[in-house]
Amino acid sequence: MRIQIAMAQLDYKLCDFDGNLARMRAAIAQAQGADLIVFSELCLSGYYPQDMVEEPDFLARQQQALDAMLAESRHTSATLVIGAATANTGVGKPLHNSLLVLQQGQIVLQYHKQLLPTYNIFDERRHFEPGPNRAAILTVAGQRLGFVICEDAWNQQGTDYAIDPVQTLAQTGVDLIVSINASPSNVGKPEQRHALFAGVAQHWKLPLVYINQVGGNDQIVFDGGSFAVHPRHGVVHQLPLFEEAVQTLGFDGDFHHDGRMLDQAVSAAMADSEFYYRQIVLGLQDYARKIGFKQVVIGSSGGIDSALTLALAADALGPDNVTAITMPSQYSSSGSVSDSAQLCQNLGVKLLTHPIAELVGGYRGQFEAAFGPAPSRLTVENLQARIRGTILMEYSNHFGHLLLTTGNKSEISVGYCTLYGDTNGGLNIIGDLYKTEVFALARHYNTRHGRELIPQAIIDKEPSAELSEGQKDSDSLPPYPVLDEILKLHIEGHRLRPEEYTSARNFVAGMQALGGGDTIARVLGLIAKSEFKRRQAPPIIRVRNRAFGNGRQMPIAAQY
Ligand SMILES: Nc1ncnc2c1ncn2[C@@H]1O[C@H](COP(=O)(O)OP(=O)(O)OC[C@H]2O[C@@H]([n+]3cccc(C(=O)O)c3)[C@H](O)[C@@H]2O)[C@@H](O)[C@H]1O
Ligand SMILES: Nc1ncnc2c1ncn2[C@@H]1O[C@H](COP(=O)(O)OP(=O)(O)OP(=O)(O)O)[C@@H](O)[C@H]1O
Ligand SMILES: NC(=O)CC[C@H](N)C(=O)O
Numbered sequence: 322m323r324i325q326i327a328m329a330q331l332d333y334k335l336c337d338f339d340g341n342l343a344r345m346r347a348a349i350a351q352a353q354g355a356d357l358i359v360f361s362e363l364c365l366s367g368y369y370p371q372d373m374v375e376e377p378d379f380l381a382r383q384q385q386a387l388d389a390m391l392a393e394s395r396h397t398s399a400t401l402v403i404g405a406a407t408a409n410t411g412v413g414k415p416l417h418n419s420l421l422v423l424q425q426g427q428i429v430l431q432y433h434k435q436l437l438p439t440y441n442i443f444d445e446r447r448h449f450e451p452g453p454n455r456a457a458i459l460t461v462a463g464q465r466l467g468f469v470i471c472e473d474a475w476n477q478q479g480t481d482y483a484i485d486p487v488q489t490l491a492q493t494g495v496d497l498i499v500s501i502n503a504s505p506s507n508v509g510k511p512e513q514r515h516a517l518f519a520g521v522a523q524h525w526k527l528p529l530v531y532i533n534q535v536g537g538n539d540q541i542v543f544d545g546g547s548f549a550v551h552p553r554h555g556v557v558h559q560l561p562l563f564e565e566a567v568q569t570l571g572f573d574g575d576f577h578h579d580g581r582m583l584d585q586a587v588s589a590a591m592a593d594s595e596f597y598y599r600q601i602v603l604g605l606q607d608y609a610r611k612i613g614f615k616q617v618v619i620g621s622s623g624g625i626d627s628a629l630t631l632a633l634a635a636d637a638l639g640p641d642n643v644t645a646i647t648m649p650s651q652y653s654s655s656g657s658v659s660d661s662a663q664l665c666q667n668l669g670v671k672l673l674t675h676p677i678a679e680l681v682g683g684y685r686g687q688f689e690a691a692f693g694p695a696p697s698r699l700t701v702e703n704l705q706a707r708i709r710g711t712i713l714m715e716y717s718n719h720f721g722h723l724l725l726t727t728g729n730k731s732e733i734s735v736g737y738c739t740l741y742g743d744t745n746g747g748l749n750i751i752g753d754l755y756k757t758e759v760f761a762l763a764r765h766y767n768t769r770h771g772r773e774l775i776p777q778a779i780i781d782k783e784p785s786a787e788l789s790e791g792q793k794d795s796d797s798l799p800p801y802p803v804l805d806e807i808l809k810l811h812i813e814g815h816r817l818r819p820e821e822y823t824s825a826r827n828f829v830a831g832m833q834a835l836g837g838g839d840t841i842a843r844v845l846g847l848i849a850k851s852e853f854k855r856r857q858a859p860p861i862i863r864v865r866n867r868a869f870g871n872g873r874q875m876p877i878a879a880q881y
Pocket of ligand 3: 362438505
């Protein structure tokens with residue numbers, strides 16, 4: 322017998338129970354004829370509500386939404402599968418992360434997630450108690466369905482959980498596994514999921530449907546990409562990446578879609594730069610929409626970081642909703658203003674001018690009058706960045722624009738940025754891209770648009786903060802290709818110590834290219850010394866597996 326399964330891949334706002342409910346209702350209407358409609362993990366509240374689950378009215382508010390879904394289930398012949406937090410009546414943490422199956426106004430099955438991720442950006446053990454190791458099974462339209470929640474099926478890849486919920490289902494005997502998920506996106510993640518789940522399906526000889534959510538919640542973006550995996554053919558169908566979608570698949574031992582049997586593996590692949598582009602655009606759109614910002618403001622230096630930030634913001638929010646401000650000083654190159662002007666004209670973004678030379682002069686004079694000596698070169702460098710930061714916040718206050726800060730991952734790693742200066746802002750959309758990736762994405766942006774929207778002069782110019790005469794980033798930092806290689810290895814790969822690096826055989830050639838042990842030691846020192854800046858920096862849209870923010874929790878006052 323064939324079951325029709327609707328996969329509802331939706332964009333939830335955290336704790337917006339009414340809004341989330343409205344989206345789910347619309348999906349139910351769209352999934353006419355389905356026997357089973359599957360939503361994602363914690364769909365009523367969105368993932369991850371963090372300590373909002375501890376608010377006294379959280380469960381009561383969620384219950385209203387659940388009651389509304391139960392009422393909804395009376396008006397459809399479909400069985401609904403949803404994710405919700407439920408109270409733990411036993412010992413341990415106060416809640417479970419649960420999957421509920423609704424039929425005709427009743428909860429006919431309740432299952433609690435067994436494997437709670439507590440690593441990288443996940444902290445589920447903070448709030449949830451794991452459920453018992455039991456098989457949650459229900460027969461719908463003649464198919465015996467077994468249910469799991471996200472991490473429950475991630476047991477196979479180097480994790481050492483003592484239990485395997487998929488094994489429990491397989492041993493009990495099911496026709497199909499239904500997995501509800503909140504699987505955050507980073508570059509390489511869709512491929513990782515495909516490989517992992519193709520392996521799970523093959524190992525247990527069981528097909529599986531995987532329903533993810535989509536959209537941005539603060540730093541985290543969900544890419545969707547829900548899929549069906551067949552034990553012999555691998556992943557045979559995938560919903561779009563970075564979009565809401567509701568699609569119905571038939572299943573009778575094989576998967577069917579639009580009258581076709583799905584027996585060919587599909588690829589999750591999207592080129593890295595395009596993946597970054599889509600993730601950042603969606604992340605900014607959702608951040609702005611969910612908070613209520615329509616417009617953003619960005620300081621435009623004529624450099625690559627602000628150019629890319631402007632370009633991505635123009636695509637995400639529309640050029641009319643983006644304001645650029647150029648703030649030339651005595652050290653600004655002529656290109657700083659003319660390249661900004663060309664960029665903004667290409668993008669259709671408004672460019673305002675606010676020179677800072679007079680303000681800098683005023684501050685210098687007042688500094689001397691108040692404190693005696695003239696301010697040092699570094700003090701004046703930072704002063705310029707702070708004056709610019711103040712002007713941008715002034716604009717934000719007055720016109721209600723969200724200020725986007727423009728630091729990339731390379732400079733944030735080593736603290737090459739001024740606190741309360743160019744770090745000012747509400748959100749950073751390129752802060753998880755290394756400088757070399759910023760260049761690559763800028764080039765991709767132009768290719769994608771079929772035009773040189775980001776002027777080549779900006780892409781070609783040597784990076785400079787232009788805070789003193791002739792200043793170049795390379796005066797203070799190793800060349801970016803070298804720096805980025807060291808950073809990638811240290812922050813998101815194997816933790817390098819200089820001596821280890823020297824002795825690792827594979828790295829001997831690379832070691833020379835990276836400037837030797839002294840350079841590495843210096844970079845590692847800079848990373849450690851600038852933790853205090855990252856702690857105060859605006860949230861960064863995460864695009865890589867290991868991002869700054871709660872995915873990398875480091876102390877400040879430590880002996881590194
Ligand atoms: N552990 C700690 N905990 C708390 N606070 C700590 C601290 N260590 C220093 N501090 C404080 O931080 C201050 C130093 O930090 P900060 O004022 O930011 O300044 P700082 O890191 O000294 O200098 C900023 C550097 O970034 C460069 N820059 C600036 C702007 C843009 C760019 C670019 O290319 O994008 C580059 C600039 O040329 C300069 O070399 C100290 O005066 C001290 O008050
Ligand atoms: N002359 C300027 N006018 C407007 N904003 C500026 C100016 N100089 C710096 N900024 C702001 O401060 C940020 C840091 O700029 P800076 O030039 O110091 O470093 P950067 O990391 O090389 O950035 P970019 O590549 O955008 O120049 C810029 O991205 C921009 O938002
Ligand atoms: N919500 C979850 O359990 C997510 C964890 C899972 N390993 C993922 O990243 O997809």
